[in-house]
Amino acid sequence: MARQTTGKRKRTLSQQQAAWALLAPFLATYCAFLVYPFFKGVWISLHDWNLLAVAMNPAAAKWVGLHNYVHMLWGRNITWGPLSHPLVQLLALAVLAGAFGLHRAGRLSGRSAIPIAIAALLIFLLLGFTPGEGGRWFDRRFWPTVGNTVLFVALAAPGTTIAALLLAAALNRETRMMAVFRTLFFLSQVLSVTVVTLIWQIMFSPTQGLIDNVIRVFGGSPVSWLTDPHFAMLAIVVTTIWWSLGIAMILFLAGMQDINREIYEAAALDNARGWKSFWFITLPNLKRTITLVVVLQIILHFQVFGQSHLMTQGGPDDRTQVLVRYIYQSAFRDSEIGRASAMAVFLFAIMSVFAVIQFLIGREKSE
Amino acid sequence: MKHLALGLALAAGLASPAAAEPVTVNLARFFGACENAGTDTKTSVGEACIIQSIINAASKEIPDVTVKTLPTDWGNYYDHVKAMFAAGNPPDIFVIHRSSIPEFASLGALADIGPDLKAAGIDTSDWTEGAKKAVTYDGKIVAVPMDFHANLWHVNMDIMKKAGLVKDGKPILPHSPEELLAQAKKVKEATGKDYLAADFSQFPIGVRLVLSLIWQQGSNIFDGDTATIDTPEALNAVKAITQLFDGGYANPKLNYADSQQEFLNGNAAVLVNGTWVVNEYTKQAENPDTGLKDYYVSDFPQLFGQPATWADNHTWAIPSTLKDQHPEKYKAALKVAAFIYNHDADWARTGHMAVRKSVLESKAYRDLPHRAEYVGTEKIAHDTPASPEYSKIQDALNRNLQSIWLTGKDPKKALAEAQNEVQDILDQ
Numbered sequence: 001m002a003r004q005t006t007g008k009r010k011r012t013l014s015q016q017q018a019a020w021a022l023l024a025p026f027l028a029t030y031c032a033f034l035v036y037p038f039f040k041g042v043w044i045s046l047h048d049w050n051l052l053a054v055a056m057n058p059a060a061a062k063w064v065g066l067h068n069y070v071h072m073l074w075g076r077n078i079t080w081g082p083l084s085h086p087l088v089q090l091l092a093l094a095v096l097a098g099a100f101g102l103h104r105a106g107r108l109s110g111r112s113a114i115p116i117a118i119a120a121l122l123i124f125l126l127l128g129f130t131p132g133e134g135g136r137w138f139d140r141r142f143w144p145t146v147g148n149t150v151l152f153v154a155l156a157a158p159g160t161t162i163a164a165l166l167l168a169a170a171l172n173r174e175t176r177m178m179a180v181f182r183t184l185f186f187l188s189q190v191l192s193v194t195v196v197t198l199i200w201q202i203m204f205s206p207t208q209g210l211i212d213n214v215i216r217v218f219g220g221s222p223v224s225w226l227t228d229p230h231f232a233m234l235a236i237v238v239t240t241i242w243w244s245l246g247i248a249m250i251l252f253l254a255g256m257q258d259i260n261r262e263i264y265e266a267a268a269l270d271n272a273r274g275w276k277s278f279w280f281i282t283l284p285n286l287k288r289t290i291t292l293v294v295v296l297q298i299i300l301h302f303q304v305f306g307q308s309h310l311m312t313q314g315g316p317d318d319r320t321q322v323l324v325r326y327i328y329q330s331a332f333r334d335s336e337i338g339r340a341s342a343m344a345v346f347l348f349a350i351m352s353v354f355a356v357i358q359f360l361i362g363r364e365k366s367e
Numbered sequence: 368m369k370h371l372a373l374g375l376a377l378a379a380g381l382a383s384p385a386a387a388e389p390v391t392v393n394l395a396r397f398f399g400a401c402e403n404a405g406t407d408t409k410t411s412v413g414e415a416c417i418i419q420s421i422i423n424a425a426s427k428e429i430p431d432v433t434v435k436t437l438p439t440d441w442g443n444y445y446d447h448v449k450a451m452f453a454a455g456n457p458p459d460i461f462v463i464h465r466s467s468i469p470e471f472a473s474l475g476a477l478a479d480i481g482p483d484l485k486a487a488g489i490d491t492s493d494w495t496e497g498a499k500k501a502v503t504y505d506g507k508i509v510a511v512p513m514d515f516h517a518n519l520w521h522v523n524m525d526i527m528k529k530a531g532l533v534k535d536g537k538p539i540l541p542h543s544p545e546e547l548l549a550q551a552k553k554v555k556e557a558t559g560k561d562y563l564a565a566d567f568s569q570f571p572i573g574v575r576l577v578l579s580l581i582w583q584q585g586s587n588i589f590d591g592d593t594a595t596i597d598t599p600e601a602l603n604a605v606k607a608i609t610q611l612f613d614g615g616y617a618n619p620k621l622n623y624a625d626s627q628q629e630f631l632n633g634n635a636a637v638l639v640n641g642t643w644v645v646n647e648y649t650k651q652a653e654n655p656d657t658g659l660k661d662y663y664v665s666d667f668p669q670l671f672g673q674p675a676t677w678a679d680n681h682t683w684a685i686p687s688t689l690k691d692q693h694p695e696k697y698k699a700a701l702k703v704a705a706f707i708y709n710h711d712a713d714w715a716r717t718g719h720m721a722v723r724k725s726v727l728e729s730k731a732y733r734d735l736p737h738r739a740e741y742v743g744t745e746k747i748a749h750d751t752p753a754s755p756e757y758s759k760i761q762d763a764l765n766r767n768l769q770s771i772w773l774t775g776k777d778p779k780k781a782l783a784e785a786q787n788e789v790q791d792i793l794d795q
Binding site: 051315316332 | 454474476620621628629632787
């Protein structure tokens with residue numbers, strides 16, 4: 001046996017060699033287009049790096065260490081108080097107490113209670129920082145932009161998940177009509193962001209838009225959805241939900257088709273049909289799919305850019321300014337690519353947290 | 368046979384050693400897309416199609432030069448151009464605003480074309496003083512001017528007539544913030560329509576309006592390295608506008624497309640927008656389906672001590688790297704700039720103002736539709752103070768003004784914040 005393999009080795013590669021050979025094209029691309037740019041980005045973030053100036057003269061980049069990070073995150077005379085943002089901070093404290101109480105009462109496992117408690121504690125601590133007397137943030141727009149991004153994710157991720165879940169439940173039937181509907185609802189997913197935002201800009205237009213024309217028919221006065229401070233964020237959230245529904249719906253449909261029919265039949269004997277069977281059978285069986293979809297949506301929506309850039313231009317008054325748009329503007333409009341890279345690293349850190357959560361959940365499954 | 372062909376080819380090559388190789392010039396511009404613009408520079412309509420017809424004509428008529436228009440988008444134009452520079456692959460010639468020249472020129476990104484203009488057939492003595500100033504940076508000419516453009520008062524005469532605001536066939540202009548409000552009231556009472564429309568919510572038309580009103584009081588937004596936004600003059604300017612919103616005579620939430628649509632639908636007496644739409648609105652008003660029938664273009668009114676309206680220039684620049692590294696291409700790019708410059712009169716059909724004295728004095732120019740109505744704009748045009756950080760400053764102003772019109776922030780507080788933000792930018 002051994003002799004046979006050594007005989008063959010003359011002509012063929014060992015398993016390990018073959019593995020490397022097959023992996024090489026991928027690794028080369030991966031390193032060239034992901035690993036190298038990532039470290040280059042971190043490197044740039046440690047410099048005062050003007051895009052145009054460095055293009056004209058490579059020596060124009062100036063090493064500044066962590067200055068860009070300090071400028072981004074900190075300010076002058078920053079003080080901490082437990083009631084700087086009373087509403088959110090108290091809410092975070094309540095969640096913290098709730099998680100602790102439920103855990104003690106045995107209603108919440110440690111595995112769920114600890115992350116919730118850590119998140120609540122972090123929110124409580126971080127929101128306690130504000131500029132004191134005569135103080136200010138070095139970058140006035142950064143934290144509000146982070147806040148807008150978090151708000152966007154907090155609306156879009158559950159919004160997409162719930163909408164996709166309800167749609168999937170409604171379309172999970174084997175008729176031809178339902179197949180047509182499934183295709184239709186998935187169709188929006190394949191459109192590019194420019195097309196999607198164009199469609200919705202027309203929909204939301206107060207002079208030509210469908211929505212306002214319907215409002216007018218019923219005697220209401222038109223709303224300027226995209227420039228109204230109360231509606232602009234909702235408008236881009238609605239657009240995003242419409243756009244990203246497809247993938248989530250397909251994942252849910254797959255999950256639902258995995259559920260054993262017999263459970264439903266047994267439940268039907270106990271008179272659990274329709275809404276009841278959805279609540280007591282479908283939902284509990286979809287728990288893993290739901291977590292997966294939520295985490296994927298969170299990671300996806302933190303990178304929101306096109307909807308804000310093309311529909312509201314971050315306005316009105318920065319109410320829909322999001323992190324990636326701020327990074328883009330800092331890098332290209334303002335040529336401050338050093339600062340932009342620091343922000344990109346910050347965004348990377350946030351998204352890694354959720355990627356780790358997803359990894360942990362995935363591991364749990366295989367246990 | 369083979370030898371004969373080879374010999375002929377060699378002979379041809381030897382006979383004309385200087386025969387120019389065909390050169391492709393990559394051109395970047397905004398103004399929007401126009402497909403099938405053709406090469407007729409006299410009949411095309413609207414900014415996008417007029418410029419593209421001139422470019423197409425350049426490509427066709429300049430021997431051995433092909434012009435390729437790069438796809439760029441209006442909103443992200445400068446970002447795109449900067450990215451091309453950063454990638455070491457800038458366009459061979461590109462349109463640039465006067466207000467953006469300092470940002471590029473201060474880094475040495477623009478070629479010093481002054482010494483080569485004469486050879487390219489461009490006579491700088493024909494330039495207006497304003498045009499010369501616009502393209503001169505640090506004593507060097509870094510671009511070829513194409514136009515100067517400014518904010519205008521686009522008027523729907525039917526509405527003004529109904530409100531009794533027309534005299535001798537001209538709209539009566541307000542001379543103070545109080546008169547502005549009184550006119551708005553009259554229009555509302557007589558017609559139920561809005562007095563004024565403009566994009567106060569996205570594109571910086573609102574900023575330009577406020578700038579004009581600040582300049583009319585002899586003030587400015589910054590002086591050297593000091594921001595001067597938190598001033599009584601700026602507050603006056605802002606209040607002249609907010610009084611219209613408070614009275615329900617204007618809607619601050621309309622964006623560019625919607626405010627334009629309101630005006631064209633005949634729902635607003637006045638639209639504040641630039642020179643670039645005169646040709647297009649004239650054509651629109653001829654269409655019986657358009658709400659706007661009787662269109663008039665007026666100079667921006669003087670509400671305070673001195674006249675002023677926001678103005679800027681469109682100019683064409685060539686990267687310095689092209690001049691240093693590709694002299695043949697540089698020559699070709701200059702030829703394209705000269706061709707566009709020589710079609711200044713055609714470009715002026717958009718509604719923009721010419722930068723050549725000879726064109727300004729020509730009858731064809733003076734006879735352009737509505738031209739006589741806003742000829743005074745030339746004298747009241749006011750430029751933004753030059754700064755490499757201008758786009759940032761404009762954005763900071765735009766956001767803080769939006770917070771006044773759109774989110775109801777106290778104007779004093781918003782101006783104080785704008786002052787801080789702009790000071791930060793100037794301090795960098």
